[in-house]
Amino acid sequence: MAGVTDRPFRQLCKELGAGYAVSEMAASNPKLWETEKSTRRTNHEGEMEPKAVQIAGADPQMLADCARHNVDKGAQIIDINMGCPVKKVCNAWCGSALLQHEDLVGQILDAVVGAVDVPVTLKFRTGWDRANKNALNIARMAEAAGIQMLTLHGRTRADGYKGDAEYETIAAVKAAVNIPVVANGDITTPEKARYVLEATGADAIMIGRAAQGRPWIFREIAHFLDTGEHLPAPLISEVRELMDAHLKAHYAFYGDYLGVRTARKHIGWYVQDLVGGEDFRQQMNLLTDCDEQLAAVSSFFDHMAGERLQYRPFEEKLAA
Template sequence: MQIGPYLLRNNVFVAPMAGVTDRPFRQLCKQLGAGYAVSEMAASNPRLWATEKSARRTDHAGEMEPKAVQIAGADPQDLADCARFNVGRGAQIIDINMGCPVKKVCNSWCGSALLQDEALVERILNAVVRAVDVPVTLKFRTGWNRANKNALNIARIAEQAGVQMLTLHGRTRADGYAGEAEYDTIAMVKAAVKIPVVANGDITTPEKARDVLAITGADAVMIGRAAQGRPWICREIDYFLRTGTHLPAPLVDEVSALMQEHLEAHYAFYGEFLGVRTARKHIGWYVRELDGGEAFRRQMNLLESTSEQLAAVAGFFEMQQRFGERLQYRPADIDQQAMAA
């Protein structure tokens, strides 16, 4: 599929996730088969643009194209200015966040809180589309709550404003991440507009991706939490969609090398002190479904240097070779069950 001038290599995308989809992680996901990945959301408040945190979130140096930045805010002019600022820093696509359900974001009338005011949504979308000469996309939810679902109205407003792609998480803001994603709403939105629609929510396996595409008629799927610690899920889904067959589990040696590469890029991006601490969640996600993963995670969280982390990760995956040359997944809570016994 295509977004503006950018022809994407497949229709398996990685969702923007705060504290997760930084440049090293996006690059790794693209390397492992993702056709598209969007940055963590950047605040539109101009007082925050120069902060170290914001600068990192919009850093795309060396990243595979297209480079997409997600922006969040509530003021049309601030969002338009933020879009221009990020295009000036190299953003090739601007994505507007109207999907985040987090209270801190919604209390500032940002994210999915905006869905309560369709007139403001229209002003924001028109302002941002007019402000930049790159494609503008929108990520949103089905509504504020089950009694106030307005995804169809929002989709039509966005298409009229010139938004070039919609990503719809099939839940309301009130749902958070609970319950089943409502794919019927995504299907209705897809039928109502002519621009590409991306289905998001609960897509955790190749079969689920196939089924969601069939149910919704969507042009692509967006993977969120399922990519945490398993970025190769992108190539697994892409391969299954193309062939109807599964790739084997990745080789232990390959995952060990990928983790070393990811961690070294992560340390270079954040520096040693912050890098060690922010890497812990990624390492925990990588090992959570592997034998001894929970015990290893607890021990690894005590390490304070990059060299110790790298050595510990290499040692853990060397131990995984005992179970075979390919990763042997197991339920994430099996360590706790063993301890309880």
């Protein structure tokens, strides 16, 4: 979710029912701490609490120093990334590549937990590949080191995002430890959220890709879990209002040049289920001015006021 879960998007998700949101990965290398990208990724000014920063790296001392640095900047929770499957991250022996080296995992966990006085959590996968699944070992090590919550994506690094998430491994981890476990992977509907909670015994669920262009999924899931009933899909007019507020916050956060360009993906996700959405997305890629982009979005929605959003199945979107 790098490039997606920036502060404006996290704030929107929290306003729409997410109980917790974690920053994009912050690099542990101190040479990168003060770069424009890194300072933006760890900017939590005005954000709803709790403020959680995810750190990534492979050197225990660097990660410990990075954790202290971010706590000094206002982080209330530190999350260690051992789940990212992206090649450039794994090639640097970060993210899920660390799962191949349990000794190093242990050193990192001990170093970071010992470095700060705020809760430290861990995001990880079920293993490096199907022949080398070690989630149970990692979970027990984490609990022993003082990690206070685990978030487990139900795939190995080799799986990437293909195939079905293996919820049985999440269930086994939950049964093996006494700290909260969050289930992650393929949770795209309220019904799937309930199923995963029941199948794994997890304490909570984490939503990733399914929130892209649908940040109201959090209130939909919360309502369904509380009542067993579905909220109506949002009116197009509400989607328009949410987009307008999101885009304005996005431009303010990134500035005009980056703002108009990085907003394109969000706009594309918002309109992908609407008639004419794909053509409109391509039009957005040609605009280089924030006011023009905002006006184009407003014009796109003018003829749809009063309608409700029609969802396309998440799996169908991936296939497309």
